[in-house]
Amino acid sequence: MLEKAEGVKSLSAVIQNSITHGSVEVRIDSAICFQYLIDFSKPEAIKLEVIKICGALIRVVNDKFAPALKLQIFHALKLILLRASMNAKAMAPQLQTTFLKAFNDSQATSLVRKVVVDCLIHFLKIAPKVDPILKELSIMIEGDKLENEAKIEVAEILAIIIRSNGKTVQQAMSQQIQTTLLNILQNPGSYNDKTIVNCSVALAFLSAYASEAGQMLQMFEAYDNKLNLNISFGIKFGVLLNGASSVHASTLIPKLESYSMDMVKDLTGL
Numbered sequence: 001m002l003e004k005a006e007g008v009k010s011l012s013a014v015i016q017n018s019i020t021h022g023s024v025e026v027r028i029d030s031a032i033c034f035q036y037l038i039d040f041s042k043p044e045a046i047k048l049e050v051i052k053i054c055g056a057l058i059r060v061v062n063d064k065f066a067p068a069l070k071l072q073i074f075h076a077l078k079l080i081l082l083r084a085s086m087n088a089k090a091m092a093p094q095l096q097t098t099f100l101k102a103f104n105d106s107q108a109t110s111l112v113r114k115v116v117v118d119c120l121i122h123f124l125k126i127a128p129k130v131d132p133i134l135k136e137l138s139i140m141i142e143g144d145k146l147e148n149e150a151k152i153e154v155a156e157i158l159a160i161i162i163r164s165n166g167k168t169v170q171q172a173m174s175q176q177i178q179t180t181l182l183n184i185l186q187n188p189g190s191y192n193d194k195t196i197v198n199c200s201v202a203l204a205f206l207s208a209y210a211s212e213a214g215q216m217l218q219m220f221e222a223y224d225n226k227l228n229l230n231i232s233f234g235i236k237f238g239v240l241l242n243g244a245s246s247v248h249a250s251t252l253i254p255k256l257e258s259y260s261m262d263m264v265k266d267l268t269g270l
Helices: 003-023 026-041 050-061 067-083 086-104 110-123 131-142 146-169 171-186 192-206 214-221 229-241 246-268
Strands: none
Touching: 003 050, 026 050, 026 067, 026 146, 050 067, 050 086, 067 086, 067 110, 067 171, 086 131, 110 146, 131 146, 131 171, 146 171, 146 192, 171 192, 192 214, 192 229, 214 229, 229 246
């Protein structure tokens, strides 16, 4: 049945109806059914249904429902992006808005936001441009409309996108993001530790694409005297993870080991 378009269409129509009009429990089961449908259908059999499925999932997930339902819907959207992303390309604007909106959703738990991060990673394959996504994420981090806990995942996906798509980011946008991240690291008081680490890593990733040669290596030790280990270790981790050549790594890793030992001695008094 899942090998033919007619069979997929029949099942999809029933699931769409139940996820749109059913109780919360029925909607959760329907979202899981969509996951099975997406996962087991032949690509050529489901391609004509992808837009309809996306539309139904987006309408429901943007409404005020329990986190358990949102979690299963985002899992279904992630599967669409994994298995049928090209068929969902026409829905790219709606998907982008939905994923970004989820970070500021009071019904979205940390677990939900983690799945949204995964969705955005796979969404990059069909995103028209990454600059608008990065701009929105940087505004979220620095602004006061987002809860501090939600900023952890926002900073995480910002770092991931910079690392994977940094070459395509316009210079003006790179400078804007750099300014935002520097402001956060210079005034870290209102942010939790995980957000600070993620922002530090993002800044290190961004330095790999700087117009000034050697900026990434200069940054490796730039925050050593700031007495904030979240920043200094985040920067070092980001530099080593993103773009340090084997020649540079052979120099930087001993520096990291030495710095780590110095910090342990300072903190313990040994």
